[in-house]
Amino acid sequence: MGFLTQAESVFLTITQGSTTVIWSQEYFVNREDVRLYVYRKRATAPVAGEATKPVLLLVHGSTVSGRNTYDLQVPGGKDYSVMDFFAERGYDVWTVDHEGYGRSSWSGRGNSDVRTGAKDLASVVPFILQETGVEKINIFGSSSGALRACLYTEAHPETVSRLGLSALVYTGEGSPTLEQRRKKLPEYSTSPRRKVDLAFYEGMFNRDKPGSSEDSVPKAIAAAELPLVSEVPTGTYVDMCANLPLAKPEAIPCPTLVIRGEFDGIAAEPDLLDFFTRLPTKDKQFVVLSGIAHNPMMGVVRNKFHFALENFLKAPM
Template sequence: MRGTPSRRRVLAGAAAGGTLAATGAAAEDPVWSAEYWAEKGPVRLSLYRKRLGAPRAGETTRPVLFLVHGSSNSARSSFDLTVPGKGEYSLMNVFARLGYDVWTMDHENYGRSSRTGSNSAIASGAADLAAAAPVVARETGAARFHFAGESSGALRAAVFAAREPARVDRLVLSAFTYTGKDSPTLAERAKRLPEWRAQATRLRDRAMIRSIFTRDAPGTSDMAVAEALADAELVFGDRIPTGTYLDMTANLPVVRPEDVTSPVLLIRGEHDGIASLADLQDFFGRLPNGDRQFVTLSHAAHALQYGMNRHQYWHAVHAFLSLPPAVAA
């Protein structure tokens, strides 16, 4: 489907930290945004885009970064959150100022996208990405994009990369899990496996959103962020799909590392209970591309983009995405 922009606006860039200052990007540079739609059969998917300045005819194609959200929150609250008085929390703003053409999308049954009877499992999310890719390619002129997914969004992105390697440039898997072995978070969720099997949706209220910030290592995030996130998400209701929880407790692994041929950054917080270090090292060791990095960030938990040390996450991701090409031996 041709995704038509439904709205465009120019946003004033908020001041950012030293990581951005080092790039020479001025904090006052205008961040332009637009909304688009893609179709997956009868399902309409809401896409959102940010970059410095509106597109101009004949300009050089910028590197495209597609951000893939996780199980409990939609795209804008995950990657374009405003937390009054607390500094920059919009990953989209950060990477737009670094020179990327940044995109994200509400998966089926999240945010502004269509509501259906589906439980929106990992495979469904990968199909959402396949539906969005032609829209992004048409609007940017890029044939390949960087993808960065967090939590179940990392699983969605990895499955898509295995299915459509020609679309994927570099791949960032944040808060990823492979087999789920020795994961305290997934062991706790598995206690409710009959519920995930029986229902297409689950409760996601303010208390559940707060638990994202306290379940691993309280203090690694400012709880004001949890409140801002809840305010942004609960406008869409207090129920979200169970599919990713079902996959992560009963159906792992959902992707074979041998099938992911793109360069990969595997990045996690040291206190993240979604996967054991050994499980991630096993996945990392099986990746076929020698262009790969494994990064652990200290004083960080599951949701790296919401953490007190999110600037380290920005730095590691940008360093990986902007790595100069290797000279073949």
């Protein structure tokens, strides 16, 4: 495994009338011949010999890359960057673009399915441990990112302190979104990539509950993503339509948070409760957030998501 430090930046984030300086750095970590883009933010630059900060790794879903999911900058918007939110609160925050997404390379093999994404994490996490000096990290994943995070945690439980999941799908039973998506399964199964554009992003946010997010959000995603990609991999779509269940809750030993948005069409609540009851840990939370659809960090009431994840991460062990 090798890496290249590409750039270091300092961002200014305006928070409640004050200016907060957010430090960031970009890296590349290799998984075989795939160059995975890794992005990091924290309140200040690391200093040799300082105490470690709690580490939070954010895992993206099927359509938008890691940086543009978790560090989205929306003109006129506030608190859309999950990375800034947690960096300001003392976390060392990381994300990765999975193979074929964003700034990461594309091998041309396979379709970057959920298991491949878990392998991406298995390449990136040792690098994060090396750079930060911690022995365990917190992981949060949304949608297919939740599945990637589950599979990684099952395989490497010794490296995960806490696991947060949102927009998770377990068996897929009762999912109206997946029922509609299966109509295009033959197309997704025969092509490793699918087209994305502004209209697709707008459809993502109007699918479950129109009005649960601002119209500026898909426009901001398009402005950030489309200079990088016009297509994204189909693997996670195929997995969620044809290969569920993928996660084995019985194999996840760490404290776990399951978040469901009130209007999320990916997973029915009984399906998630089935997953939740199978988790062996007694340190677990199931949270339903009213007013939220599939993308909790990008909705009008995203402050509810911030509250739920922050309180889970800082709860006593």
